[in-house]
Amino acid sequence: MRVGLVGCVKSKRDRAAPARDLYTSALFLGRRRAVQGTCDRWVILSALHGLLRPDEIVEPSDLAMADVPRPKRRDWAADVLEALGQELGSLDGVTFEIHAGADYADHGLVDGLRAAGARIEQPTAGMSLGVQLSWYGGRGSADREAVGKRRSSSSVTPKLPKAERQRGGRYAPLAKLLSEAEDDTVTMAFEDIESAIGRDLPPSARTHRPWWANGGHTQANAWLGAGYRVDAVDLRQGWVRFRRATS
Secondary structure, eight states: OOEEEOOSOOOOOOSSSEEHEEEEEEHHHOOOOOHHHHHHHEEEEEEEEEEEETTTOOOOOOOOGGGGGGHHHHHHHHHHHHHHHHHHHHOTOOEEESSOHHHTTTTTTTHHHHHTTTTTEOOOOOHHHHHHHHHHHTOOOOOOHHHHHTTTTTTTSSOOOHHHHHGGGHHHHHHHHTOOOOSSSEEEEEEEEEHHHTSSSHHHHHHHHHOOOOSHHHHHHHHHHHTTEEEEETTTTTTTEEEEEEO
């Protein structure tokens, strides 16, 4: 048996809905399509509820795993393992295809599944957010040439409401990606950002560190508005690391 485990995301409908339809982000929709195509059954990993069946009616909640203290994440993982045992019986020999961030997988869930005899597959583990979206769009190659060819792909660039595009400018899709991120740190290649916003970054982004300053610029408003700050930039290798801002 192959079972898909799909991590929840922040973007949700504003009213109760079946869990499979509650989450609205491009990331969740891509994950859902993936497991529906490869797995015998699938369930949702919820920061609040633990395990959710796709047809279970759920009220929206703002809780994300990034908001859960690290010691509590182990308690959450233990509860999920128990729920999976009740749902499936023996986990020995079951293949779990996990589509969720490290906050969900790396605090006892994967180790517990393996200890129970299950096999683990994590197709997007280690991928940056932008490359994940590309992968779920059917374009999984992460090399620079392939990413460059994807820049104009509507499957990568989030489709935002007109009012949101006007408020966020050209970097609104980046803000949306970060607002849906599950982890406290998000590392993106410059090409990932270009894929997200659907255009090239200006030359100064690749040559001047102040372009990535946390404030005073339109681009900074995008990541700050999503609750992140630039933590590190490597202009030579072409990547930036965002870290969730703490209050």
